[in-house]
Amino acid sequence: MSTRLTEPTARAFELPDDALDGVGSRPFGVYVHVPFCATRCGYCDFNTYTAxxxxxxxxxxxxxxxLRRELDAGAAMLGRQGRAVPVAQTVFVGGGTPSLLGGEGLAQVLGAVRSSFGLAPGAEVTTESNPESTSPEFFATILDAGYTRVSLxxxxxxxxxxxxxxxxHTPGRAVAAAREARAAGFAHVNLDMIYGTPGERDEDLDATLDAVLSADVDHVSAYSLIVEDGTALARKVRRGELPAPDDDVLAARYERIDARLTDAGLHWYEVSNWAKDEVDSASGATGDSRCRHNIGYWDGGDWWGAGPGAHSHVGGVRWWNVKHPARYADELASGVLPVAGSEVLTAEDRHVERVMLVLRLRSGLPVADLRADEVAAAERVVADGVLDRVGDRLVLTARGRLLADGVIRDILG
Structure with missing residues (x-):
C-alpha cells in the first residue's frame, strides 16, 4: 500500500483539520493497551512486558x-476549536493481561475514559482477561464499574x-471463569481459541469445542496459529523442534469449528468470529452478541488507541505510540503525546483497506464500492465458487472463507 508517511516528534504531532471533519458522525471507540503480562506466551509477538x-x-x-494524561490530551485534540468531543460508543481494554490490574485497577481505567471522552448510553465496554487472574469477586467488581463484556x-x-x-492457565480454568462471569451478570462473554498448534489432534480440537460450548458463552473467536518472527515458537520451528502449521490441517480444523459452532447457534459474522443471536422470551427482541468495537475497526470507524504501542485512526490519519512503557509515561509526564509515527491514508489506501476488511464480514461488500475492473474480477471469483453475489453485495462462501486473502487479492488485482 502506498501511503504518505510522516515521522513526527511527539511535540509536533497534531491532527489536521480535515481529519477532524465528521468526527462524531462515524463510530468512535477507545482502545486501551495494558502492556503487562505475568509470563510471555511462546507464540505472542504483542507489545507486552513481564515484571x-x-x-x-x-x-x-x-x-x-x-493513560489518564493521554486520554485527556486526546479529548482536547479531537474537541479543539469548539468541536464536540466524540463520546465513546465502545471501549476495549486489551493487552497484555488487563486482568492483572485487578478489578479496582480496571475500574480506574474505565474511570479515565469516562472523565475524558465519556461513555455513550448503552456503550459496549470489553476487557480481555487471563482466566487465572480472575475470580467471582473480580467479575462482580468490573461489572459494577461499567464493563459489559468479557473476553477470556x-x-x-x-x-x-x-x-x-x-x-x-490450567485447562479447565477458562470454562470456569466464563461461568463465573455469567453468574456475576455478564450477558456477553467471549472465549478465544487457537487451532492448528503442532501436536494438536482432532480429538483435542473436539475436546476444546466441547468445553467452549459447555460454558454457554455468546461469542467465540477462533484463530489459526501463526508463527510470528521473533517469538519463542518461531525459534523452535526454525530449529526443527516443532513442525510448522500445515495449511490443509488448518483448513480442516476451521471447517470443523464452523460446523460445531453453527450447530450450537453461534453464527459467523467475520471470518474468525462467531456470535449467538439471543431472543428475549418475554419481549421477543433479538440481541446482538457481535463485538461492536471490532466491527468499528472493520467498518472504517474512528478510534483513539491509548497506551504503549497502541494504534489510532481518525478521519484517514493513523498514528501509533512509542512501545516501551517507561518512555510512554515519561513523554506524557513532560506534557507531550507519545507518538512514534503516523501516516495519512490516500484515497487508494482507504479503498484497498475497505475491500480487505469488509469482505471478511458476513454482511458482505457492496458491489458499488468496487471499480469496474474489480467488479469484473469479482464476477470471475463468483464463478470459481468462493464468492456469492447476494443482491447488491458480495459475500464469501464457506470455501471462500478458507481462501479469503486470495479472494481479496484476486479482486484488487
Whole structure:
C-alpha cells in the first residue's frame, strides 16, 4: 500500500483539520493497551512486558498516570476549536493481561475514559482477561464499574497443546471463569481459541469445542496459529523442534469449528468470529452478541488507541505510540503525546483497506464500492465458487472463507 508517511516528534504531532471533519458522525471507540503480562506466551509477538523485563523502569501506576494524561490530551485534540468531543460508543481494554490490574485497577481505567471522552448510553465496554487472574469477586467488581463484556483467553482444553503455546492457565480454568462471569451478570462473554498448534489432534480440537460450548458463552473467536518472527515458537520451528502449521490441517480444523459452532447457534459474522443471536422470551427482541468495537475497526470507524504501542485512526490519519512503557509515561509526564509515527491514508489506501476488511464480514461488500475492473474480477471469483453475489453485495462462501486473502487479492488485482 502506498501511503504518505510522516515521522513526527511527539511535540509536533497534531491532527489536521480535515481529519477532524465528521468526527462524531462515524463510530468512535477507545482502545486501551495494558502492556503487562505475568509470563510471555511462546507464540505472542504483542507489545507486552513481564515484571522481570521492566524492572523498576515502569509500573502499573506510572502507566495509569500516563493513560489518564493521554486520554485527556486526546479529548482536547479531537474537541479543539469548539468541536464536540466524540463520546465513546465502545471501549476495549486489551493487552497484555488487563486482568492483572485487578478489578479496582480496571475500574480506574474505565474511570479515565469516562472523565475524558465519556461513555455513550448503552456503550459496549470489553476487557480481555487471563482466566487465572480472575475470580467471582473480580467479575462482580468490573461489572459494577461499567464493563459489559468479557473476553477470556482459552486457546485449548488440551494440556499438551497449552504447553506448546507456553500458556500458564490450567485447562479447565477458562470454562470456569466464563461461568463465573455469567453468574456475576455478564450477558456477553467471549472465549478465544487457537487451532492448528503442532501436536494438536482432532480429538483435542473436539475436546476444546466441547468445553467452549459447555460454558454457554455468546461469542467465540477462533484463530489459526501463526508463527510470528521473533517469538519463542518461531525459534523452535526454525530449529526443527516443532513442525510448522500445515495449511490443509488448518483448513480442516476451521471447517470443523464452523460446523460445531453453527450447530450450537453461534453464527459467523467475520471470518474468525462467531456470535449467538439471543431472543428475549418475554419481549421477543433479538440481541446482538457481535463485538461492536471490532466491527468499528472493520467498518472504517474512528478510534483513539491509548497506551504503549497502541494504534489510532481518525478521519484517514493513523498514528501509533512509542512501545516501551517507561518512555510512554515519561513523554506524557513532560506534557507531550507519545507518538512514534503516523501516516495519512490516500484515497487508494482507504479503498484497498475497505475491500480487505469488509469482505471478511458476513454482511458482505457492496458491489458499488468496487471499480469496474474489480467488479469484473469479482464476477470471475463468483464463478470459481468462493464468492456469492447476494443482491447488491458480495459475500464469501464457506470455501471462500478458507481462501479469503486470495479472494481479496484476486479482486484488487
Amino acid at each position: 522481570g523485563e521492566l524492572g523498576t523502569s515502569a509500573s502499573p501506576q506510572s502507566w495509569l498516570e500516563g 483467553g482459552m486457546q485449548s482444553a488440551a494440556p499438551h497443546v497449552l504447553r506448546v503455546l507456553d500458556r500458564t
